[in-house]
Amino acid sequence: MHKHKSSININKIANDRVRILFDTALLNEDNRDYAAYCISEMRKISSHHRIKLSRSVKDRFCRKCNSLLVPGETAEVRILKKGKEILYKCNRCGTKKHIITDIKQ
Numbered sequence: 001m002h003k004h005k006s007s008i009n010i011n012k013i014a015n016d017r018v019r020i021l022f023d024t025a026l027l028n029e030d031n032r033d034y035a036a037y038c039i040s041e042m043r044k045i046s047s048h049h050r051i052k053l054s055r056s057v058k059d060r061f062c063r064k065c066n067s068l069l070v071p072g073e074t075a076e077v078r079i080l081k082k083g084k085e086i087l088y089k090c091n092r093c094g095t096k097k098h099i100i101t102d103i104k105q
């Protein structure tokens with residue numbers, strides 16, 4: 001394996017793969033196992049290549065079972081603190097996730 005020169009390309013490919021896997025998961029939200037598989041692959045690649053996932057991506061899946069969080073489908077959603085906080089509960093594994101929406105700029 002030659003490590004020199006190709007690292008930029010590999011990082012670009014990894015970035016593309018992360019994006020494609022997330023898009024594929026969203027497109028396959030009805031196929032829950034497949035969507036979760038895409039998310040888990042995406043997370044493997046992102047941690048391996050130290051690619052930071054954006055908040056909008058991280059907020060969309062369960063960190064425990066990789067299930068895509070679809071309100072009313074794969075997740076129970078409760079609005080807390082007058083909409084400043086959203087509580088997601090994964091219907092697959094029961095993990096709860098708080099999302100703070102009250103971000104001051």
Ligand SMILES: [Zn+2]
Pocket residue numbers: 062063064065066067090091092093094095
């Ligand atoms: Zn879960």
